[in-house]
Amino acid sequence: xxxxxxxxxxxxxxxxxxxxxxxxxxxxxxxxxxxxxxxxxxxxxxxxxxxxxxxxxxxxxxxxxxxxxxxxxxxxx
Amino acid sequence: xxxxxxxxxxxxxxxxxxxxxxxxxxxxxxxxxxxxxxxxxxxxxxxxxxxxxxxxxxxxxxxxxxxxxxxxxxxxxxxxxxxxxxxxxxxxxxxxxxxxxxxxxxxxxxxxxxxxxxxxxxxxxxxxxxxxxxxxxxxxxxxxxxxxxxxxxxxxxxxxxxxxxxxxxxxxxxxxxxxxxxxxxxxxxxxxxxxxxxxxxxxxxxxxxxxxxxxxxxxxxxxxxxxxxxxxxxxxxxxxxxxxxxxxxxxxxxxxxxxxxxxxxxxxxxxxxxxxxxxxxxxxxxxxxxxxxxxxxxxxxxxxxxxxxxxxxxxxxxxxxxxxxxxxxxxxxxxxxxxxxxxxxxxxxxxxxxxxxxxxxxxxxxxxxxx
Numbered sequence: 001x002x003x004x005x006x007x008x009x010x011x012x013x014x015x016x017x018x019x020x021x022x023x024x025x026x027x028x029x030x031x032x033x034x035x036x037x038x039x040x041x042x043x044x045x046x047x048x049x050x051x052x053x054x055x056x057x058x059x060x061x062x063x064x065x066x067x068x069x070x071x072x073x074x075x076x077x
Numbered sequence: 078x079x080x081x082x083x084x085x086x087x088x089x090x091x092x093x094x095x096x097x098x099x100x101x102x103x104x105x106x107x108x109x110x111x112x113x114x115x116x117x118x119x120x121x122x123x124x125x126x127x128x129x130x131x132x133x134x135x136x137x138x139x140x141x142x143x144x145x146x147x148x149x150x151x152x153x154x155x156x157x158x159x160x161x162x163x164x165x166x167x168x169x170x171x172x173x174x175x176x177x178x179x180x181x182x183x184x185x186x187x188x189x190x191x192x193x194x195x196x197x198x199x200x201x202x203x204x205x206x207x208x209x210x211x212x213x214x215x216x217x218x219x220x221x222x223x224x225x226x227x228x229x230x231x232x233x234x235x236x237x238x239x240x241x242x243x244x245x246x247x248x249x250x251x252x253x254x255x256x257x258x259x260x261x262x263x264x265x266x267x268x269x270x271x272x273x274x275x276x277x278x279x280x281x282x283x284x285x286x287x288x289x290x291x292x293x294x295x296x297x298x299x300x301x302x303x304x305x306x307x308x309x310x311x312x313x314x315x316x317x318x319x320x321x322x323x324x325x326x327x328x329x330x331x332x333x334x335x336x337x338x339x340x341x342x343x344x345x346x347x348x349x350x351x352x353x354x355x356x357x358x359x360x361x362x363x364x365x366x367x368x369x370x371x372x373x374x375x376x377x378x379x380x381x382x383x384x385x386x387x388x389x390x391x392x393x394x395x396x397x398x399x400x401x402x403x404x405x406x407x408x409x410x411x412x413x414x415x416x417x418x419x420x421x422x423x424x425x426x427x428x429x430x431x432x433x434x435x436x437x438x439x440x441x442x443x444x445x446x447x448x
Contacts (some may be wrong), residue, residue: 002082002104002128002129002130002433002434003082003105003107003127003128003129004126004127004128004129004132005129030189032189032190032193033189033192033193033196044129045129046129046130047177047178047435049177051129051130052129058126061126062126062127065111065123065126065127066111069107069110069111070110071105071107071110071111
């Protein structure tokens with residue numbers, strides 16, 4: 001039941017890899033399980049793999065919901 | 078509070094056995110905080126976006142619980158659609174463990190391409206009975222060719238642990254090799270945790286749903302009749318003769334095999350996984366319970382003036398990672414000849430119980446004994 005934290009893709013790398021921004025910390029993740037991700041998109045992560053691609057508006061709404069409930073969402077907006 | 082929770086596990090190796098096992102979780106249980114004050118429609122729009130690995134199951138169980146609270150009952154077609162969604166997500170999660178998480182834990186690469194293909198079949202499969210049948214047929218082919226290296230039905234019809242263990246150790250498929258590694262620790266019959274599967278209606282209402290709504294602490298540390306219980310694939314498959322045989326010998330091994338057995342049983346529509354029930358709990362209150370990938374998922378809700386006043390979610394991770402529950406019992410006293418073997422026991426026991434968040438497992442130095 002882990003909460004779905006949207007994280008922003010800041011850079012695409014070769015071999016289905018990408019870099020996301022987790023509250024200022026950059027982390028390399030795999031995009032092998034999702035199609036069509038570009039820099040600036042948000043994804044939902046699980047154990048280093050992007051599970052779902054979100055459009056930025058949807059991601060912002062989710063982040064705002066977490067923030068309003070007092071839950072820190074460390075991804076940069 | 079952080080959005081990312083972690084299950085913490087620690088133990089020491091003392092005189093050839095694991096001791097001082099501690100299981101804890103700081104997973105945020107925030108359903109009340111996120112949903113109170115919203116209308117049922119707002120909650121239903123929000124819930125699928127809140128949960129990452131089980132969003133469809135959460136959405137389906139929420140919809141059934143809110144139906145019950147509103148005094149509505151879903152018709153058979155909606156019920157069936159919801160159960161297909163639960164079964165599909167169960168298969169997708171099992172595939173994730175079998176093809177990616179567990180191989181990586183065992184030092185192999187995993188098979189991302191095959192996992193992607195399976196997830197794709199399952200994402201559109203539940204839409205109709207026809208598409209669900211087609212997806213299951215395709216998945217039976219994949220299971221036979223890629224996971225088992227054998228026909229599904231004869232594989233499922235094994236009666237003893239030794240036949241399945243021989244299959245895994247034969248190395249016929251990557252999946253078999255992974256399960257062989259997970260089954261490679263010295264056998265140990267741990268103290269059994271009572272299995273919990275979809276309970277009778279009165280138990281669901283009186284011992285799970287009402288306590289979940291009345292007691293905010295229940296969701297963090299759920300118990301059945303005052304005791305921890307184990308839910309999930311092993312609990313659901315324990316009537317299978319080979320699973321029962323394995324569970325008497327070693328429950329880490331039994332849980333590993335239960336995952337792949339249940340993958341096949343769901344494809345054959347021969348599993349309680351995917352079942353969903355709902356019940357009203359009095360005026361404006363209702364609950365729903367389902368068998369999803371990791372075990373029992375319960376939602377209970379009370380409405381006031383058309384808005385959510387109380388909302389509780391009790392998820393499988395809280396049953397199986399209870400401080401005195403299945404993981405604790407699996408490990409406390411378990412023999413381990415070396416620190417490496419002890420460390421593997423921690424990792425394999427947790428992975429086969431499958432927390433829905435990250436695991437922080439530590440093998441601590443034995444305490445110095447002073448004279």
